[in-house]
Amino acid sequence: MSRARAALPWLLALAVIAAGLAWFLATHHRVEKIVPMPPRGEASYNPLYALKLALRAEGQRAESRQRLQLAEMALAPGDTLLVYSDPRALTYDQLDALFLFAEAGGHLVLRLPPWREDEPFVGDLADWLPIEPELLDPHCMDLFVASEEDHVEFCRAPRFQLAEDAEVSAAWRTRDGHHVFARFPYGDGSVDLLGDLEMVDNGSLDEGPHLAFARQLLAPNWGKGRFHLVYAADMPPLWRWLLTHAWAFLLPLLLALLAWLWMRMQRFGPLLPSPMPPRRSLLEHVEASGEHLLRYGKAGTLHRALRDAVLARLRRRDPLAAAQDGETQAALVAARVDTAAAQVRDTLDTRPPANTTEFRHRIARLIDLRKRL
Structure with missing residues (x-):
C-alpha cells in the first residue's frame, strides 16, 4: 500500500507530461522557412x-x-x-x-x-x-x-x-x-x-x-x-574614401585628441628663476651629520661606526689579525703598524667615550690606525 502511494505522484506527473506532449504534437507541425541572410x-x-x-x-x-x-x-x-x-x-x-x-x-x-x-x-x-x-x-x-x-x-x-x-x-x-x-x-x-x-x-x-x-x-x-x-x-584611395565617407567619425575623434592634448600640455605662466645649484659638498653634509649626532649625545654611535670601519679594513688587509681578539689581536696589529700593543688596545677599545675631549682623541687615533693599516 505504501509503495502505491509513493508511486502515485510520479504516475500523475507522467500523465501530465504525456498529455502536454500529445497536445503539442496535435497543434504544431514542422515547417521550413527561408530567411535571407546578409552576404558574407x-x-x-x-x-x-x-x-x-x-x-x-x-x-x-x-x-x-x-x-x-x-x-x-x-x-x-x-x-x-x-x-x-x-x-x-x-x-x-x-x-x-x-x-x-x-x-x-x-x-x-x-x-x-x-x-x-x-x-x-x-x-x-x-x-x-x-x-x-x-x-x-x-x-x-x-x-x-x-x-x-x-x-x-x-x-x-x-x-x-x-x-x-x-x-x-x-x-x-x-x-x-x-x-x-x-x-x-x-x-x-x-x-x-x-x-x-x-x-x-x-x-x-x-x-x-x-x-x-x-x-x-x-x-x-x-x-x-x-x-x-x-x-x-x-x-x-583609402585616405580619400575616409575623408569622403568617414568624416562623421574622424571629426569627433580629432576633437577628442585635441582636447586631450590641451589637457596634457604644459601651462605657460610667468617665468620663474632657475633653482639655485646645491652649494654643500658631500663632505660638508657628512660633517654636519656628525656635528648633529655629537650635539645630541650620540658620540658612542659615531665612535662605534668608525671602529667598525677600521676593523673592516683590517679584515681586508690582515684576515688573521682580524680573526683574533684581545691581547693577541693587539699584538698582531701592533707588529703590522709598528707601534705599541697597549696603544692599539686602547684605540680598539669598545667602551664609548666619556666626554667630548676623549671622543676627539679616540677618533683621531682610529683615523691614524686606519691610515696605517
Whole structure:
C-alpha cells in the first residue's frame, strides 16, 4: 500500500507530461522557412560575385578583380572584359588599351556614368564610340521574356544618343528613340555600352529575365576565352574614401585628441628663476651629520661606526689579525703598524667615550690606525 502511494505522484506527473506532449504534437507541425541572410565573404563587397559563379557553373573561365590591372590580366583575343564601375574613373591610357583589346578581337562591356543633372556628360567615351557626348535623362524600358513576368528596367540609368554615322549590331532604345544599350562592332571585336549594369549584379541574377539578359550580353565571345569582371575600378584611395565617407567619425575623434592634448600640455605662466645649484659638498653634509649626532649625545654611535670601519679594513688587509681578539689581536696589529700593543688596545677599545675631549682623541687615533693599516 505504501509503495502505491509513493508511486502515485510520479504516475500523475507522467500523465501530465504525456498529455502536454500529445497536445503539442496535435497543434504544431514542422515547417521550413527561408530567411535571407546578409552576404558574407566576397559576396559582401563584390557585386559581380554571383555572375562569376554563374559563369563558372556554365563551364566558362571567369575571374573577378577589384581594379583594372591590365598587366596581370593579360587580355587576349576572344576574352570578355566587363567594367562595372564608372568609366570616367579610367584614365585615357587605360581606355586606349581597352579599345585596342576590343579591336584585336575582344569583347568590351562598359556602362554610362551615373545620371547627374548638373553633369550630363559621357566623358572620354565619346572619343572612341560614335555617340553624342551629352547624356539624356533616365526613362524606364519594358523588358519582355517568354514565360516570365514583364519587367521594367533602366529606370535610373541615363540614356545616350547615337551619332549620325553610327553602326550597331544590336541596340535597345526607349519609345522616344534614345538608347539604353548598343553593341558597336570594333575591329575584330565589339564594344557594348549600357545605361547601367544593375541587371547583372548580385541582387538581380536570381530572376529569369536578368539571367537571359546576362546570357545575351556575354554572347559574343562565349566559350572562346576568359571572362574578366572588374567591379571597382573607380575605388578611390583609402585616405580619400575616409575623408569622403568617414568624416562623421574622424571629426569627433580629432576633437577628442585635441582636447586631450590641451589637457596634457604644459601651462605657460610667468617665468620663474632657475633653482639655485646645491652649494654643500658631500663632505660638508657628512660633517654636519656628525656635528648633529655629537650635539645630541650620540658620540658612542659615531665612535662605534668608525671602529667598525677600521676593523673592516683590517679584515681586508690582515684576515688573521682580524680573526683574533684581545691581547693577541693587539699584538698582531701592533707588529703590522709598528707601534705599541697597549696603544692599539686602547684605540680598539669598545667602551664609548666619556666626554667630548676623549671622543676627539679616540677618533683621531682610529683615523691614524686606519691610515696605517
